[in-house]
Amino acid sequence: MSTTFPLFEFLEEVTRQPGTTDVTLVSDGRVAVRRNTRLAVSRLEPLARLWHATIAEHFTAHQGGSGAGASIVLQASGRRYRATLAAHAGGASLSLRPLAARVSSAEELRLPEGLKEYFLGLRGGLVLVGGPTGSGKSTTVASLLDSRREAGGGKIVTIEDPVEIVHSDDEHTLFIQRELGTSVAGYAEGLELALQMNPDVIAVQEVRESAAAETALSAALSGHLVIASMHAFTAPTVPQRYLAVINPGMEDLGARESLAACLEAIVLQRLLPGFDGLVPVFEVMLFRHRGERLPAMERLVRQGNWVGLRQELAEGRRNGMIQWEDSHRERVASGLLPAVP
Secondary structure, rough: OOOOOOOHHHHHHOOOOOOOEEEEEEEEEEEEEEEEEEEEEEEHHHHHHHHHHHHHHHHHHHOOOOOOEEEEEEOOOOOEEEEEOOOOOOOHEEEEEEOOOOOOOOOOOOOOOOHHHHHHHOOOEEEEEOOOOOOOHHHHHHHHHHHHHHHEEEOEEEOOOOOOOOOOOOOOEEEEEEEEOOOOOOHHHHHHHHHOOOHHHEEEEEOOOHHHHHHHHHHHOOEEEEEEEEEOOHHHHHHHHHHHHOOOOOOHHHHHHHHHHHEEEEEEEEEEEEEOEEEEEEEEEEEEEEEEEOHHHHHHHHHHHHHHHHHHHHHHHHHOEEEEEHHHHHHOOOOOOOOOO
């Protein structure tokens, strides 16, 4: 009789079905599978009985302790999963998200037209990719970074928790992927060290602490190209959220000035259930048009005028900006999403 739950066999079977974005296992035997944004909950008695031995075999060994509250990558038979173990009242849960086996192109991800070219044209500044958990932010960032490799290369340093997608070097590109907890203690420290490596691009998987937000801002102001992701619901709220990370109590005027000076683009994305799996829908705010800064966008961020920023987005089609409604309409017209009644 097996002493552990057949974790990888179970995950392979469950995630084989299209649209599966995450699986949560609970120590009492409950299992929740999210597929095309819908959650299905069931119960597996063997999981409850074999929970502690299973965690010890597959998770604790990576942490050198209980491992609770940390994220790692588990892999077997060529499949990789982001795994997060968390304690809660009465037990614990293990959340797992299947990771892509390779970097997808902008075309495969259906990124907004012109976004890749815009990113390739940047030589410095800050690009923020926002969205809820599981919306594909890391996948979008990885695709944009890989487009730099294809377009001519450079030294690209990433700070991740954990490393989700492994990039490949070529004769003109060097990827240095640093992972929290194994090669660097935190995002702020990783950014400080990255600045000493003479990078062409710095990528931060998630901005969630004040020191990291300030260091990323400083790096962008010093002429480095920084791309970072963070949780947000709409594109115009992303700079507001970024400033709140720097100073949770109140917006800092100096930080607003700095952010206005170096912000180059905001990409907000969500995944919606379509006819053939999940479909990304975007909002895109740009701070340049044909290489020239857009003074109105910079001024609105400097003033903290977030309502005005929303209005500018609505009027910014001529400058390549994309509203959520327009992106959704295009997906419906392309036959990817059902029309909203």
